[in-house]
Amino acid sequence: MEFNKNKSIYLQIVDFINEKILTGEFPEGAKIMSVREMAGMIGVNPNTVMRSYTYLQEEDIIYLKRGIGVFVSIHASAKIKKNLKKAFLKNELPAIIKKMKMLNIDIDELNKLLNK
Amino acid sequence: MEFNKNKSIYLQIVDFINEKILTGEFPEGAKIMSVREMAGMIGVNPNTVMRSYTYLQEEDIIYLKRGIGVFVSIHASAKIKKNLKKAFLKNELPAIIKKMKMLNIDIDELNKLLNK
Amino acid sequence: MEFNKNKSIYLQIVDFINEKILTGEFPEGAKIMSVREMAGMIGVNPNTVMRSYTYLQEEDIIYLKRGIGVFVSIHASAKIKKNLKKAFLKNELPAIIKKMKMLNIDIDELNKLLNK
Amino acid sequence: MEFNKNKSIYLQIVDFINEKILTGEFPEGAKIMSVREMAGMIGVNPNTVMRSYTYLQEEDIIYLKRGIGVFVSIHASAKIKKNLKKAFLKNELPAIIKKMKMLNIDIDELNKLLNK
């Protein structure tokens, strides 16, 4: 797996897992890859994966069972969408708007860009 | 001045100055605040401001005259717009599109959000 | 059965059985559930129940007869009370006192809380 | 510094810092020991201290400033008391009550024990 240099790896793993859950590749309630499996697959230290898993557990998106494995929470998908939407509206949208105004990009031009 | 934790302070100062130039608050050709003045005003270490100024000088947006002061370049405004547009199209737009798809936000909903 | 995350499951099973014995639900001398029955009932791996039983046997609270079953020891109830009291006075009470001081909870307030 | 074997070190460091804040030894708003200083002082790996600090930052009790240091939050003391009280009422008090009933310890006896 390839990582973006500007974002910490463990957060990119978080994004990766969130995506898998949203696409249904990791279904809610299901057991997913163990720390070591995931680490081996994406070529990263198990500690780093553990950090991602711990983060996701604090967000109630997965839960870890000692000696058993890692499971997707029941309402994980809705939770992820909620989190992403909240972050999008609060952090990213204002920045987009500000930048568009500064660059004199109007909604029509944005529409064209989006359709490409 | 308040800073976003996820972005380095010196880059946020760069954004801050870019904005002042685009809005005309720092007109092209004019002398702007010294490193020390700026540092005092926004409550930051002078070294950090120096780093922002150095960065902006490398981008030809300002220039420093030793012993005299800091000045906005003649074509600063156009240069900034060019840089921002390039970054917007290359880095931010793809991420926006991806996120909008994941969250099922279409162009109409975005339009509504933008108008608020 | 639900388990507290901060304590190991086998010890929670130990507590569970101790309680049954103290309340008389598992009378002294009587045969109690086998490892497999217990495991099925509370939804846990039989190995884990076995660990609890082994622990309780070492404490002379139950004894296992190979091929026959698991039995509550004759003086189990007294033994349990003695163990719990010892642990309570030695480990828990000092922590309670310290925490109450830090939280400015005095004996009167505790009394009120206990009566609820 | 000595650590209890039954609790993870990083959580014991959390307790340690909470206490220092409650007693005023680490005043609100003040800069406290850096990760490395703390690690050296208590004889623990810096990563472990970092874990404690990160935990406390998520609880809004301290905040970390990159390149500058670690600071106690403004309302840290109240926050800590709130957290401890909540945990005490929710987790510990019910267990105490249950255990006291099982051991036939009444409030008078507890009072005597507390006064020792």
Added chain:
DNA sequence: GTGGTCTAGACCACC
């Protein structure tokens, strides 16, 4: 086998 913690040591961006 699993999660969970800890150490040792390194590198980076930032102030």
Added chain:
DNA sequence: GTGGTCTAGACCACA
């Protein structure tokens, strides 16, 4: 100097 991330490797309790 500071925080922040990552690796490598180890040990433990638990299932």
